[in-house]
Amino acid sequence: MxxxxxxxxxxxxxxxxxxxxxxxxxxxxxxxxxxxxxxxVTMAGGMLFWMGMLGVLEKTPLMNALSGALRKPIAFLFPDAGKASGAIALNLSCNMLGLGNAATPYGLEAMRLMEAENPHKGVATDSMCVLLAVNASCLELFPATLLGLRQSFGSAHAAAVVLPVVLSSACSTAVTVLLCRLCIHR
Amino acid sequence: MSAVVPIGIVLLLAYAALCRVRVFSAFLEGAERALPLLKKLLPCLAAMLTAIGVLRDSGALDALTGFLRPVTEAIGVDARLLPLILLRPLSGSAAIAALSDLFTEYGPDSAVGMTGSVLLGASETLLYTLALYFGSVGIRKTRFTVPLALIASFVSVAAGLLFSRLFFG
Incomplete structure (x- = not known):
């Protein structure tokens, strides 16, 4: 940079x-x-509103339902995650809702838990590599920051980008998951 | 179509109230998290918009996009998106700066604004996340992470461009 x-x-x-x-x-x-x-100043309004709504969403059982729904895929993707799988679920849920900043603490916690069980300190485990790769591809269900940004700049069709965002991030997540499986089994 | 998001908001609020969520304080808690984000964003915006602004005003950006036009046209990318695409893996704030520059210049609903939005939404700040996550626990050997993450962001950009073209023509 x-x-x-x-x-x-x-x-x-x-x-x-x-x-x-x-x-x-x-x-x-x-x-x-x-x-x-x-x-x-322009983008502050949109961000404040959407982060506020996400704060409400987080307090409902929906957030737990999302991490619950992720449990099976996580066991499949992170076979050696151990104690970290809860933190991973929250990290991925936050990322899917476009809450990058809320996802980071859970991600770091997951890394700490995985390193604690790592037999080769300093060498990334399979699960760590997968976590970073899935984070980089970031399946996005609701791009809150982006919506706020577009509305702040006076977009008449702020939500028109949501579907293409979901589809393209789904594509790259699918490719990443596939490649992860190949790398782990090698 | 335009009613979907407001209706969704009402449904969410009603559901939250049904679950006995204290809606007002939950909103405040969430909105408060926008402040550190905005605070972090401002200096980065100042840096990047200064750099992008002086590049544009000097004519260097036009020269560069003109120079790259044959390449970008061959693969079907609007050359004005290049700053956004190149900055995205390095820094989220810098990418937001590049996008807000496009929004101010061409408007969020222009073709370039729409495609830029999709690209921002569909990809992630790869290098920062890698450095932070691995750095925090002292991992030195990252094995297959870097190539895999690079492939992931490349696919994100390619798919973003493809779907933008499908949706917005």
Whole structure:
């Protein structure tokens, strides 16, 4: 990320110095930071609302039902998960609801539990690899942050993207699960 | 179709009330979690929008997308999506910054805004998650994780582009 930022900024500044001069360059730089404030304020409303609704959802039995429904697939995907399977279920449920930030603590807890039972410390177990791979493909059922973002920017069809998001993330999760099985059995 | 989400919200609220959930405080608890997210987002947005802004104003971004156009057109990707696609695996906030830039420029309902939304929703910040999860327990040998996770994000992007084209033409 450091390299990316450094490269983008330097290339941009040097190019604009040549094409438009110093004043315009400074104006673009400050303008970018100003746009950041504006965009944050714009997206705050949508995010507050959807995170609030997800807070309500979490308190209902639906959240437990989702992790309960995940129990079988988890036993299949993570044969050596042991004590960590509860944390894994919550991690995956949160990810499916687009709650990336809520998923992280459960994910870290799952990693800690799996490392505690790991006979080869410092070497990733099968289940750890699968957890990371499934996280990277991230089956998404309800992209809350994205919906909030789209609404904040005045979209007339904010929810129109939900179905394609679900389908494409389902595709990549399916491919990932398949590849995980192949890697484990090798 | 537009009524689906509001009706869903009413159903959820009614169900929660039936389950004796204290709806108001649950909402507050959830919404509070948006604050650290927004707080983390602002500096990152400032950094990325500054970089993207100066790149665009200088004409460097147009030159780059123009230069890459034959390649991106051959595989059917809108060149304006490149910053989003390239930043997505590195940082979630930076990807949101790239998408909000597209929203401001072209609007969330434009073709590029729709496809960008699908790409953001369908993929994950791979490198950050890998570093955090493995780093937190001191794993050094990651075995097949990195290639597998890279394949997963590649499939996410490809499927996202494919379904965007199917749905939004």
């Amino acid at each position: 450091d390299m990316v930022f450094f490269a983008l900024l330097c290339i941009g500044i040097v190019t604009e110095l040549f094409t438009k001069g110093g004043d315009a360059t400074l104006a673009s730089l400050i303008g970018g930071a100003g746009a950041a404030v504006q965009n944050t």
